[in-house]
Amino acid sequence: MLARKALVLLLVLKLSACGVVVRTIDSGITSFAHSGLFHQGQHGELTEKEQVWAKIAWTYFKNNSHVETGLANSIDGYPSATMSSIADYLAALVAARQLALIDKKEFDHRLSALLHFLNRMPLFRGRLPNKIYDTKNGKMLDYEGKNQEIGWSAIDIGRLLIWLRIVSQQYPEFHEYIDKAIFRWNFCDVIDQEGSLYTGSLVNNQISLRQEGRLGYEEYAAMGFRAWGFEPTKAESLDPLEVITIYGQDIYHDARDHRDDKVLSPILTLPFSYMGIEFNWDRVDDDRSLNSRHTNSLLYQAAKQVYQVQELRYVHEKIYTARTEHILDSAPYFLYDSVFANGYAWNTISDTGKTYPGKSLVSVKAAFSMHMLWDTDYTYKLMLVIEELYDAKRGWYEGRYESTGGYEEAISSSTNATVLEALLYKKVGKLFRPNREVTHSDIRMENVFKHPGKCFPALYRKKAQLTAKRLKSKGNSLN
Template structure:
């Protein structure tokens, strides 16, 4: 059923020849025409900005387990997933850049993460589990009890992006990153049609399902592309639909939830990460201008996501910076959507239930919008969120839209997101492609190396 993934012979051809975005042009005209000339915020951090970054790093220091080197996803709760591990790696890059830690401490922290990745137990299908204990590094369920849940190709894709950036900044660790990733069975992550699949495990039985939605799939596909695996179908925007909000066209996932059992909220996170990490460029693009974006479709979509939120302030005088976030009490985690379930500005849980009273002006999203769009509106957002922290614990999730009260949950995603935004301000886009020959290239080229894990073919 599964076959080895297609080699990236030339990523430029994939996009320019229409393989990745075939069938997208119809219906995209108004979105492309809406693209603004974007100006971000750049330059060395001010004293105030360094203080903001230090507050975020305090979360990491407080929540690092010294035995495993892993960081809690939620304050004082000893579990993590692979997307959270990516958050930590990016936070670690920022801490070293801003000199919050020494070179030796950076080496020790990174070494512990790579040791975990090379030794961590894999699931029944040979891929990482969704959740691990930060105390002992074993597979656990959402309650922190021993058990195997299954896997997330989306979380793994995000981790692959972070690991690529680790190698670019620390080429001396490239071998150890590659050895960890080569352990994984990519047959379970990317199908022969190029779709991303997750899995659930119940009583030893494996249930596979198509994972992701518009925006998230396109973002996490970059992680697989870095490994020369082309998830072609995940990179296609089709099927999509268009809704107009405040005169601005917005693309959303066109799959029928009755057929695909997929929640389809449109929210900021994937588009912000595409900007911070790739500048909305193609993966092999080495140009440095923030005003030019070689992945014009995703750049235009990101502008729509931003401009609609800005327009809500202009028209309704409601501050808006919408992402996914933790909440105190049930349902514990929600998506603050720009559009979902046929409705603008709805907050939904994973089960599709609505919780509009839980909508936040997200601290993380406000910071990331602020560095990516230099506008009066993002200045206003930062004024609204810049006091949302505990100096001894880190940044809060955000401020409630309805009441202005704080959501005082504190998470790795939010604090790492603040650090990532400030690292972007200091350095520009985080992913910088390299042509250096790596350990994995040697393995791929060797006729004696047969991973049988649906990696790239061994001839090029």
């Protein structure tokens, strides 16, 4: 304890020019450790109210998980899951364990059942995870709920890759089973030599490839591929980029025209929040930086712009704004609630590009993530707007309608997982923490005779090469 106090005092003296004031040693330790010098946004133990919020979010997953498959529903009561919603469940499991909502036994049981499914699930054309699965029997589904394969989503796969890597990092007892699940997949069609990501769909029983993702989700998904040794260079690049201005605030926007390839490019809160909560807007391989420092500064700048322009809307128009994609209980069932889309600010659009101005929400998941990442007077106001938007027996609702104040009572894995992620971020900081431990995948990827093929990287990571050399050297010394 004396050594710790001495270290803190030394740091305080070195950083006193930055305005750090410590009135007593004990209070100084707390304020210094939680200060903005070390952390982006909020940091510390959860309050009693926040613990209740976390329990409500976990209730969703208790209600919607299936022992038959180990899966959880993507929407309350509806037995289907995507790769993104499987990632939601993984995020919720990690948060529930680390926030003491479940014990080690329950965590082990739930995660083991899910990994068992991932190692046995049928794959689209035997190559990649299908877009949708039945959570009761594990079969592939189409958009109408029929047992049929329809293709894959690179964006959904990217999010799942991130969370499988996070679980592998933090719970190494499971890394072998995670690696084996990933090695079943064939990546030849999902990422090309330039590092672009592609979705695949069946058209006249033939696989049709289309570049997937725009500014925000494209870069986020690329982080998942990067975490497994791929080189998603094109996908993680912000080019082509243009700048639009709202309330005098410059905002980065994807310059590709959606009319050319039918890919929409809405500016949304959630992908930038995920990059903050999970990666701290750092490079994927960054394991040394403080949470107050961001080694992917361009993505941090883009995220900050998205937050600031929503705050400015409140300043100028007194409209509470926390916008991202969301589901609805009625048609059209899913919308992109954007900062900017299809040439207009504050545009709410469907997958077809049709506008729904009366369907915009103050999103629960956007508000939670903004509050934990930015911690401003405005985000405290947002929390007052949304903090009662839940059913204690079912989970958090999607949000409150901007136009009327009414609830959108649809309940999803995305919103409830994001609540848990955001609260866990407050407690532990960024969730993706690279480690240097040797894993099953390191050995497989580095060994030419055991390499899985299927367009996995020819050389996995420098870490694997160095590890193999170190193991060989250690073996020689024992001989």
